[in-house]
Amino acid sequence: GSNRQIAQLASACALERGDAAAGLRLLAELDDTPESADLLFQYASRCEARDQQETAARAYALFAVRRPDSPYLYQALLRRAEIATRGEDHARAAELYGQLIRRYPDRPEAQQALFHLGRLQLEELNDLESARASFEAALKSPHRHQAAGRALELLAEIALREEDLPAAEKLLDQLQRRYPPSAYPARFRRAELHYFQTNFNGAQLILEELLAEDPAHPLANDALDLLLLCDQLQDQDPALEHFTRAQLLERQRRTEEAAREWDWLATNAPPTVRELSLLSRARTRLERGTPDAALALYEELVSLNPDSPHAMEAHLQIGRLREEREEFETALKLYETALLSAPDDARIPELRLRIQRLRHRLTNEGG
Known part of the structure; x- marks a missing residue:
């Protein structure tokens, strides 16, 4: 003792x-x-x-x-899986979730573990077959859990990535019928399906309804972004088919095929679509954890058209990425230039805060 x-x-x-x-x-x-x-x-x-x-x-x-034999063994396994996920050791996390599901198949939390495993397999390991099996097993579980609706939504995402759009549509119908709290995500995903098929009017109709019904929903910003994109692309034939195709290929992780579409757009698309292409690619690179590639694309966008309606987003992201590299003076100059070039932009308060913070930092370091 x-x-x-x-x-x-x-x-x-x-x-x-x-x-x-x-x-x-x-x-x-x-x-x-x-x-x-x-x-x-x-x-x-x-x-x-x-x-x-x-x-x-x-x-x-x-x-x-x-x-x-401890009653806390389940918790120990779960926490190890969560730590591995946070540390981006995705293969280890998947292995631990798998152990957990095999050892405790009848526990209510097993359905949640199946959902976490499926999401890892889909989003990090890009293993569509294993992800589908995990989500389908989660939906068959006798223990109802809020993850069930999300599992059905991600099964629709798998169908989209496999380019089986009718199957995705059918799954979204089920989602809306069986899980009323998931009606907003189901309708937003349906708008995306319209968008990828260049049915912008169909997408706009759904997105406008969603924004009118619940402008504070977590997906409302995504809905607004997609609505603005539909507006900008409406009259851009034939470039729009290449643009939506490139985005779908990126979503499907078919990066090399997407690159061919982006190359076509860089050479042949009108300026509006070229700028949107650079913006879309930069955002995707950020999401995928390749900040250097994102930085180059944002800088290309600004040099292509300093007066672009997307220039402020590009400036803010370039500045943030420069700060992450500890290039504070470069970031400050960039923010100050952006402030002078677009004094009426809605993001000016955020820009001023960044400028103040960097000036304060550089003054302290200098002193």
């Missing part, structure tokens, strides 16, 4: 001074009793709270080895 208390205190001190690994070593040296193992779980939770994710994962793993 006294050994445990000493190790518990010493490990807490080690964590406090920022040496989480040393604290774990002290607890790992204790005997194999359930009481000692439970200290590992408590320590793992504290490490998580202190953002010591790697040590937390190791502590949960050691707890699982030493207390395989």
Whole structure:
């Protein structure tokens, strides 16, 4: 007992001074009793709270080895999967969610774990078949959970990525009928289907209804962006088919085929569509975690047309990316130029805040 208390205190001190690994070593040296193992779980939770994710994962793993019959074993597995997801170790996270589902198939949380696994397989591993199997299993689970509607929505996304638009439409119909809280996402996704088929009028009709009904919905900004895009593309034949095709190919992770469409647009499209192409590609590169490629595209957009209606978004993103590289003076000059060139833009307050923050930082560093 006294050994445990000493190790518990010493490990807490080690964590406090920022040496989480040393604290774990002290607890790992204790005997194999359930009481000692439970200290590992408590320590793992504290490490998580202190953002010591790697040590937390190791502590949960050691707890699982030493207390395989613990009622907290499920939590330990789940938290390891969540830590792996946050650390972008997606293959490890998928493996842990899989273990969790196999060991606890009858628990209510298993449906949620299936959903998380499916989302990882779809969004990070681009494994459509495995993702479909996970979402379908989640929907068959006897335990109803709010993730069920989202699983159906992502099954429609899989159909879209496989270019089976009628199947996507059918799944969205089911979503709207069976899960009324998901009616807004279902209708927004249907507007996207119209958009990808260059049926801009059909898309606009749905998007206008959505924005009128609930302008504060989490998807309302996406709906507004898509509506504005439809307006801008309306009279841009024949470039619009290449543009929507390129976007769909990007969504389907068919990057090389998309690149051919973007190249065609760069050479043949009117200026409006060329600017939209650069903007769309830059946003996609940011989402996919390739900031250098995004930066080059935003800079190309600004040099193509400094007066573009998209220039302010480009300036803000270029500045943010420069700040991430710690190129603070470059970012400040860029923000100041943007402020002078578009004094009436709606994002000026945000721009002024960034300028003030950077001036303050550079003054302090200089002083």
